[in-house]
Amino acid sequence: MIEFPNISKTGLTSEEFCNRLLEEKHVVTVPGTGFGPKGEGFIRISYATSEENIEEGLKRIQEFVESL
DSSP states (O other): OEEOOBOGGGSSOHHHHHHHHHHHHOOOOEEGGGGOGGGTTBEEEEOOSOHHHHHHHHHHHHHHHHHO
């Protein structure tokens, strides 16, 4: 499953969000702009891993967003 969450309310660009999430929480996502200019404000998340890893990744994303 692939999802494109809207991150525009964070105040970060898609690229900033993905870079900081990787640096601060070690979670890899892809900036929506990698799929064209209309992708700004979105990130791509792939769930191609174990349920345990998905739960941990989502927990880290939530922590990151709450820290902004």
